[in-house]
Amino acid sequence: MNYRPRLVLAGLSGGAGKTILSLGICRALAAAGLRVRPFKKGPDYIDAAWLGLAAGRDAANLDPFLLPPERIPSLFLEKSADCDISIIEGNRGIFDGMDVAGSCSTAALARTLAAPVVLILDATKMTRTAAAIVAGVAAFEPGLNLAGVVLNRTAGPRHRDILREAIESLAGVPVLGMLPKISENPIPERHMGLMSMREQSGVDPILDGIAAVIRDNVDLDRIVALARLAPDLPDAPAPVWPAPRGDGRRPVIGVVRDAALWFYYPENCEALERAGAKLVPVSILNDAPWPALDGLYLGGGFPETQAATLAGNLPVREHVRALAAAGLPIYAECGGFMYLGQGLVVDGTYYPMAGVFPVTTTLCARPQGLGYSLARVVRDNPYHPVGTVLRGHEFHYSKCQATLGSCGGPGAALPGPEAFALAMERGVGMLGGLDGLTTANTFAAYTHIHADGAPHWADHFVAAALAYSQSCR
Incomplete structure (x- = not known):
C-alpha cells in the first residue's frame, strides 16, 4: 500500500x-x-x-x-x-x-x-x-x-x-x-x-x-x-515505464522549446529518453546553431504570436526544410505543423514558414478544432502502426488551406488523401476529416497525443532516428 x-x-x-x-x-x-x-x-x-x-x-x-x-x-x-x-x-x-x-x-x-x-x-x-x-x-x-x-x-x-x-x-x-x-x-x-x-x-x-x-x-x-486523510492506494497495476530498451546507441532528437512552441507532456519527452534518445533543446526563433540531429520534435504552442520572428529567421526555416527533404525523422503537433507549412496568416498578414508541406494555416477568431479526438492510422508512417486508433485532442484556432500563388493567384494544390496518415473518427483534423500529413519521414498533425496512451510512439520515433543515424554514416 x-x-x-x-x-x-x-x-x-x-x-x-x-x-x-x-x-x-x-x-x-x-x-x-x-x-x-x-x-x-x-x-x-x-x-x-x-x-x-x-x-x-x-x-x-x-x-x-x-x-x-x-x-x-x-x-x-x-x-x-x-x-x-x-x-x-x-x-x-x-x-x-x-x-x-x-x-x-x-x-x-x-x-x-x-x-x-x-x-x-x-x-x-x-x-x-x-x-x-x-x-x-x-x-x-x-x-x-x-x-x-x-x-x-x-x-x-x-x-x-x-x-x-x-x-x-x-x-x-x-x-x-x-x-x-x-x-x-x-x-x-x-x-x-x-x-x-x-x-x-x-x-x-x-x-x-x-x-x-x-x-x-x-x-x-x-x-x-x-x-x-486520503486512504492508502494499492500498488500500481502496471509499471509506468517498461524495462530499459535499446542497444545502448542514443540518437539525438532535437526538441523545439521557445516562446513559439512549448506544449509538451513531460511524459512524452521522458518516453523518448527511456526508449534510448538523447534530447537536446533547439529554437526556431533565434540563430543559435543546432547540433547534428537524428530526429526533431516540434510540439504545439503559439506560433501566431511569434509569426514575424519565425518568418524573419530564414536560416532556420531553410535548415528545417532541408532536414525534412533529407529524410530526418520529424514529428510535429499542431503549432509545430503550422510552422512546417508554407505560411501562416495572422490578421490578414502572410508570414512564410518552413515550407515542408504545401499548405498555409490561417488564424481564425473562433476555434476550428476543440476537444477529444479519435484518429485511425490508415497509411504507413514511421511513428504509428496502420490500424492503430489514436486517442488524442485538438485545440486550434487555425485552419488548413491551400497556399495562394504570387499576386493572389492559384498556388500549390492541396495534398490528396494519400498524403494523410490519419482518418478522424472523432474530431476535425486538417482537411475533410483527415489529419497527419506525411512526407518522407516527416509527420505533422493537429492531433496531440500522450505517450502513455500511445506506448508504441516513442519506440518507433527512436527506431526511425537510429535508422536515419545509420544511413548517414
Missing part, C-alpha cells in the same frame, strides 16, 4: 476559480516548505505549466480519455512519490464528462484515486441556495468524498457568515475558505486560455500575490489535514 496525501480541487463549471485556488494553494504550501506535486485533470498544457511554476515541480496531466484506466493510478503513484502532498486541479464542472454517465469527469478521476474533493463555488448573489448546491453535489454520485468547500467572490462579512452557517448546518460540508471578489484576473487570458508564462514578465510576483490571497482567506492547515 502507498501513502499519498492528495486532494482534488473541483468546480461547478469553467471559470469558477479552480485555477486561482490551485495555483495559490500550490505556491503557498511550497513556500511553507512542503514538497508539492501538482496534477492537472484533462489535456491542458497551459494550466499545467502554471501549476508547475507555482509548485516548483513539473505538473503531470491525468486524463481518463487519453490514458488507459490502469495507467492513471500508475502515473499518479510514480509522480507523487517523495512528495508531501499532491494537488489535482479538475477541469470543467465536477461531473462533466464525455457522456450523460459522466465518464472521464473530474468526479470519476477523484474516485479512481480515492481522493477527497474540495469544491470551489462562485457565491455571487447567493446565500442559502449555496447550501442546496453543495448538498446536491455531495449526494449526486456514490463514492464521491466531498470533504470541503471554498467559496469564491464573496461580498463581505455578513454575506460570508450566512454562507458558512447555511452550508455547514444544512449541507454538512465544512467551509474551508472564502475568497473575496478580485477586480481583475491576475493572470491575463488569451484565445486558448491563460496566457503563457513565456509571454509574461514577473511570473513570481504574480504567483506570490495569488498565494497571499489564498493564505489570507483559506485554512491551509485544514486543507493539508484533509489531504493526509
